[in-house]
Amino acid sequence: MKQNDHAPRHEVKAHTVAYLVCFLLVLAIPQVVNSAYTLRVINMIMLYSILALGLNLVGGYCGQLSLGHAAFYGIGAYTSALLTMNLGWPFLPALVVSALFACLWGLILGVPTLRVSGDYLLIVTIGFAEIVRIVFTNWVSVTRGPMGLPGIPGVSIMGFTFRTGTHYYYLFLAALIITVLAIHRLVNSKVGRAFIAIREDETAASAMGIHTTYYKVIAFATGALFAGMAGSFLAHYLKFVGPMNFTLDESLLMFQMIILGGLGSISGSILGAAILVVIPEVFRGIYEYRMLINGLIMVALMIWRPQGLLGTMGGARKAGSAGKALQKTVASLFSGGAASGQVKR
């Protein structure tokens, strides 16, 4: 706390100014970009940033790797679509209810399954996501099955209807800023400290009196809440949802985003989302090779920077015991130069 009191005033001011300038630049983007296509890509980046931020809370801050995030995304999207289409709800209540509904499913899945950890948790979340997708595909009377739900109404808040990409840009920007602020506050609170303690060493955290299951469930449900919110936005932005939007590949994509950007980093999640949304667009011209290039980038990136671009978690776990340190040294000897990135750090 002392350090803050002594911080030079002009420096704080410089930061504020820098933030303001950045904010104004971001606000100006739709005025400068006049291609609807580019704006659409930027909007998708913001949606995926919200998803990646939610997943990063679970994976990056709490250390619980989940591959089922697309399930909550899908639950949010379908709930919002069905509420507005079948029951004629306005957008805002549908958004809130679908986010809460996704959060509820996060709790339902989280409470029993967070007892298992590591790879078991990973498969349980994959399994859950597959079950949700199969239900979307086969519950034809409600979800129209593989045909999906077309004709979802666009967003309209208090009489104002969102029509253009620019309208949606400001809507998603507001949502993204709220998400960033919420997650920033959360991870810098007592709860966030508990998350990080669990991530670093669950046994030690529980020995220090942290109720690990309780905090893991909180992380899981909060991540699901943001995914549900993003899902609702997606449904009303694309005006269509189908089971193909929520496959395992989608979960993997979000997972790649947080790994690429860096586990446990807010700006990393956004950067990861931006890169992985833009790459397929860049390679759209050579469509057949798109996934090949994506795969090559994934492998190359992991080899050269396994901790992600802006990660705080570190490429290698800080060795908890002498055995781990030995293992690390031995492994770096055997893998030759490739592990030297870590030695340098």
Next chain:
Amino acid sequence: MEYFLSQLVNGLAIGSVYALIAVGYSIIYGILQLMNFAHGDVYMVGTFIALSLIVATQSVFVTVVLASLAGAMIGASIERVAYRPLRAAHRAAPMISAVGAALILRNSAQLMWGTKTYHFPSLLPSRFIHLGDVGVSTLSVSIFVIALVLMTVVGITVQKTKIGMAVRCVSQSIPTALLMGIPVSKIITVVYAIGASLGVAAGILFATYYNSVFIGMGFLGTMKAFTAGLLGGLGNIYGACLGGILLGVIEAMSSGFISSAYRDAISFGVLIVVLILKPSGLLGTQISEKV
């Protein structure tokens, strides 16, 4: 009753193929604790190679041997390029690298063979024989027997031979194995090769059972290997075997008696329930964590 028994035979046949995939996956998992997302795609490519070979040579023996060898080479080279440099990194890193490798394999296969489903010639005799009231296909029985024999061979290799002993050592502790003079990297490469060629064998059996090969069977196989391995207990070969057969029977029963559309959902549901009741899988041992 007859319907139940014939579903059981179908379940056992396809379950033994799952078990074979899961055993290949499990020996790899046992050694590096890596979630190998590329496992299924390796065997998918291997099965496509087998298809090309059988069309070209018409010889079952040559096809099986060469395709398994090709699978082993693909598995070993992926290990060398995509996983070995990451042995010291955070454990999510090799996993993502495996996803990347899976994408590369899937896309390469798609560029070479396209997305259509190919007819796979039957390599095994298929006739119906009647045991009492129950009609049993010889195809099912021979797939079951071949898979069991292959798994037994792997089990014996791991338990009795010198290389098996080395594999067990490495999976216990890499640093100690190194200090004992075991060429760890070589052993890991061999394990990947064996796992991949087992996968190709399973892929050929799978293709023979369904008479078709398609790009999606790689991903399908990865999921089945994960589920079967987890049901039995990750990294445990016998667990993988049991989990695979169980998975096949559950699938056959649920598509026969409940709904074939929800078949996969039911098997994942069973998996989640098993893990809640016994978090380390059916044959897994609960490892107490070091503090």
